[in-house]
Amino acid sequence: MTMSDVVPVADVFDALAAAAPEIRAGFAGRAGETDDHNATGDRQLHADIHADELLRAHLGGLDAVGQYASEEAEDVSDVGTGPLSVSVDPLDGSSNLGANNPTGTIVGVYDAPLPAAGSDLVAAAYVLYGPLTTMVAATDDGATRYAITPDGRRDGEPADLPDEPTVYGFGGRVPDWTADFTDYARRVEDELKLRYSGAMVADVNQVLTYGGVFAYPGLRDRPAGKLRTQFEAIPMAYIVEAAGGASTNGTRSVLDAEPETLHERTPVFLGNDALIERAERALD
Known part of the structure; x- marks a missing residue:
């Protein structure tokens, strides 16, 4: 800029x-x-x-x-x-x-x-x-x-992301999660506290306040997930990365996205670096 x-x-x-x-x-x-x-x-x-x-x-x-x-x-x-x-x-x-x-x-x-x-x-x-x-x-x-x-x-x-993660929030119905994401989620659940409100802003704000990970993954019947790339994913990924965290769509930073249409969707993972790296390994 x-x-x-x-x-x-x-x-x-x-x-x-x-x-x-x-x-x-x-x-x-x-x-x-x-x-x-x-x-x-x-x-x-x-x-x-x-x-x-x-x-x-x-x-x-x-x-x-x-x-x-x-x-x-x-x-x-x-x-x-x-x-x-x-x-x-x-x-x-x-x-x-x-x-x-x-x-x-x-x-x-x-x-x-x-x-x-x-x-x-x-x-x-x-x-x-x-x-x-x-x-x-x-x-x-x-x-x-x-x-x-x-x-x-x-x-x-x-607004700096804490180094030690504390909370997580994952969207989508559990029966609709893929096997790979379910395995990742179960491991995170063993380590962190659940905080999920149904509003992305509130859930990401919890992560920025306490450290952790937010995700709305690709689902079995909706591989692109629910969140809009242009309106939700890119701006929120930018904020989390500016605060010292990381983002991914499962394979690369959300900020690498180049949406072709205004309302397209993407899987989103935001939070501490180590948890985002683990998500990419789990979904690879």
């Missing part, structure tokens, strides 16, 4: 921090389903649409942003003439709202048109709507954790 990119990327982080309290305030009364589906067939909640509208307004209105792509929409939107493109999962884990469990927002910032490769990513961030609202933002200089208040982001401190 060049020095000329620093201010535009900071503007994206500030815009996300400004949108987050509005998104959170909009949860009340919006946990119900609409009659619509997103681009990959998931039933949309009113909260999904509300979060997308707010983020489009905040991020799409920046001078530095030329393209806006949402997991909730089929196609990329041209929103300006700026050099940056943003990919947004407006409300990760939105189905958790019904049980009052954590949700999040994921944003990737690319200096190329979408769909874009992991090598085109220049920054990424996620917001966690938990007991507190927090944001972890990453550039090539590292990852930083912020508290989010109505006045924006504050109290930034390094």
Whole structure:
């Protein structure tokens, strides 16, 4: 990332921090389903649409942003003439709202048109709507954790992955796991504590806080898994790697991905280096 990119990327982080309290305030009364589906067939909640509208307004209105792509929409939107493109999962884990469990927002910032490769990513961030609202933002200089208040982001401190892993969270139904992944999972279960919420942001945040591994593997009937390469996998892998961890799709870093379509999916493993290396050996 060049020095000329620093201010535009900071503007994206500030815009996300400004949108987050509005998104959170909009949860009340919006946990119900609409009659619509997103681009990959998931039933949309009113909260999904509300979060997308707010983020489009905040991020799409920046001078530095030329393209806006949402997991909730089929196609990329041209929103300006700026050099940056943003990919947004407006409300990760939105189905958790019904049980009052954590949700999040994921944003990737690319200096190329979408769909874009992991090598085109220049920054990424996620917001966690938990007991507190927090944001972890990453550039090539590292990852930083912020508290989010109505006045924006504050109290930034390094978000460094602990050296000693403590927790794990694996997605997908156990009967749908492949034999190789099941063997890997059983070994991890003997060593670490289970922490899985159904929201990728919340589960990866646990890993960044305590050390460990998050995975949504390829499944028997869905070899590409569930998570979207552009909207979830690449940005979250970038954050974990910036925090000192590693990522893989089973054979190589998620950041080596070059998605051909906007909504394609990929297996994802994120966490401490040794656990990611073990996953690659198990799945080889």
